[in-house]
Amino acid sequence: MEIQNYKNHRKFYPPHHFIYLPLLLLLEVFGIYKVFSDVENKLTWTLFSVVIFLILYLAIMTRQHYALGLQNRLVRLEFKQRYFEIFNKRSDEVEGKLSFSQIAALRFAYDDEFKNLLNKALEENLSGDQIKKSIRNWRPDQHRI
CATH class of the missing domain: 1.10.287 (Helix Hairpins)
Structure with missing residues (x-):
């Protein structure tokens, strides 16, 4: 594959x-x-x-x-x-500040990049596409339709 x-x-x-x-x-x-x-x-x-x-x-x-x-x-x-x-805490406050596009893009990042990209998305308001392009080590999602 x-x-x-x-x-x-x-x-x-x-x-x-x-x-x-x-x-x-x-x-x-x-x-x-x-x-x-x-x-x-x-x-x-x-x-x-x-x-x-x-x-x-x-x-x-x-x-x-x-x-x-x-x-x-x-x-x-x-x-x-x-x-x-x-x-180790609920995401309600953070999730409310992100668009769905940003949340969806973050799923392609492994945990180490996830933290950094999440902070950048919150601080710099990166679009979902910008987040995806920033990922260095792509975490595949083979189950999306």
Whole structure:
């Protein structure tokens, strides 16, 4: 397995990203093409295009909404647990000062870097992307969807 880092940490679900969504996109393009080329059935092809667009939109949004909503809760919970293990105190005050993007980025840092990056994030208000780029020893997250 390839070592995870900033450049390759995003994941794809091939049946969804490379088959289902491209197929829906092709059907949408085909439907729009037919709206303008088949004047006799313009209303039918317009309806076809609208239905395909709605299916495409729902396929993207529903999958992302549920999966990412749950994962975001787990990332926050992981942050709370990790903060408690490192500092032996609750993270409520610190967590309230961080954006989710910052919390999510910190999970890629090992404990020694975590402390420094957390302090920098609080003092300098580093963005999540800046935190990720600052990590020298990347701690992989192979379970993110």
